[in-house]
Amino acid sequence: xxxxxxxxxxxxxxxxxxxxxxxxxxxxxxxxxxxxxxxxxxxxxxxxxxxxxxxxxxxxxxxxxxxxxxxxxxxxxxxxxxxxxxxxxxxxxxxxxxx
Amino acid sequence: xxxxxxxxxxxxxxxxxxxxxxxxxxxxxxxxxxxxxxxxxxxxxxxxxxxxxxxxxxxxxxxxxxxxxxxxxxxxxxxxxxxxxxxxxxxxxxxxxxxxxxxxxxxxxxxxxxxxxxxxxxxxxxxxxxxxxxxxxxxxxxxxxxxxxxxxxxxxxxxxxxxx
Numbered sequence: 001x002x003x004x005x006x007x008x009x010x011x012x013x014x015x016x017x018x019x020x021x022x023x024x025x026x027x028x029x030x031x032x033x034x035x036x037x038x039x040x041x042x043x044x045x046x047x048x049x050x051x052x053x054x055x056x057x058x059x060x061x062x063x064x065x066x067x068x069x070x071x072x073x074x075x076x077x078x079x080x081x082x083x084x085x086x087x088x089x090x091x092x093x094x095x096x097x098x099x
Numbered sequence: 100x101x102x103x104x105x106x107x108x109x110x111x112x113x114x115x116x117x118x119x120x121x122x123x124x125x126x127x128x129x130x131x132x133x134x135x136x137x138x139x140x141x142x143x144x145x146x147x148x149x150x151x152x153x154x155x156x157x158x159x160x161x162x163x164x165x166x167x168x169x170x171x172x173x174x175x176x177x178x179x180x181x182x183x184x185x186x187x188x189x190x191x192x193x194x195x196x197x198x199x200x201x202x203x204x205x206x207x208x209x210x211x212x213x214x215x216x217x218x219x220x221x222x223x224x225x226x227x228x229x230x231x232x233x234x235x236x237x238x239x240x241x242x243x244x245x246x247x248x249x250x251x252x253x254x255x256x257x258x259x260x261x262x263x
Contacts, residue, residue, distance in 0.1 A: 020122035070252035
């Protein structure tokens with residue numbers, strides 16, 4: 001197995017996630033795209049852990065999974081709060097901070 | 100080695116197709132279910148990369164917990180379950196060149212740096228014991244910080260979502 005096949009898979013998934021963040025305006029779908037990005041980063045970390053024969057990448061990957069779980073919890077809490085106040089979760093409608 | 104490469108190729112194609120469906124589908128629930136395919140494929144890739152504990156954690160935390168959160172978020176923010184037409188914003192066309200340029204830049208950098216370097220053939224599976232020795236040894240302080248992050252996230256999510 002080449003190193004590059006995993007790294008390129010991570011790069012492709014990262015770009016798909018970035019496209020999702022740019023193109024979507026539903027807040028829940030943006031959070032899903034962010035999950036794809038975080039998973040591509042995990043693939044990269046584990047590839048380099050295998051390449052260098054170290055376990056540090058595994059620890060980082062586990063920490064990323066834990067932080068992503070916390071991020072989704074808080075993110076969806078925020079989305080629920082926005083929905084309760086505005087009756088919509090479309091990002092385009094949240095324009096109070098526009099000058 | 101051949102079997103691993105074939106497995107990698109199949110899982111990678113399925114993952115990329117499912118990820119594309121996540122960012123293009125018109126149905127939020129379908130997007131969540133395609134995301135399950137992406138996450139399961141990522142767990143399979145972790146096993147190919149000899150990271151069994153991370154793969155199990157991926158299944159437990161992502162497919163088990165995070166997906167339930169997403170489905171609850173979908174359920175609580177929208178009354179309708181069917182397809183919706185206004186999920187994409189007006190910059191949708193802009194996203195395609197952004198993604199393709201980033202992919203080209205990263206692909207060039209990766210092929211330039213790693214070329215046809217191979218992963219070690221005789222890599223042994225990293226056991227849970229080695230990972231835990233790392234976490235509770237050199238990485239103990241980040242582990243404590245992570246505990247506080249999780250505690251703050253739990254309290255914050257309850258405070259944000261509470262009806263008062």
